[in-house]
């Protein structure tokens with residue numbers, strides 16, 4: 001069995017931060033295993049490289065983070 005999915009989705013899937021809901025608490029930045037989250041001006045931002053583990057979504061008590069599916073940036 002092969003499982004190469006995680007690498008294949010880099011850059012294509014990711015999480016989206018709702019800046020209206022985000023309080024800048026920083027909880028999500030602490031749990032991200034690949035450290036792609038950062039808080040700037042009290043709003044979380046996601047950089048490239050998210051592996052869609054979902055941890056930040058779980059910890060955000062304000063439900064400001066959602067999974068972004070099939071978004072292709074051009």
Ligand code: SF4
Pocket residue numbers: 017021022023024025026027028029039043044059060061062063064065
């Ligand atoms: S856990 Fe939620 S509210 Fe806190 S900084 Fe991250 S996105 Fe914003």
Ligand code: SF4
Pocket residue numbers: 015031032033034035036037046049050051052053054055056057
């Ligand atoms: S889903 Fe996982 S890898 Fe992506 S930003 Fe959230 S904690 Fe980081």
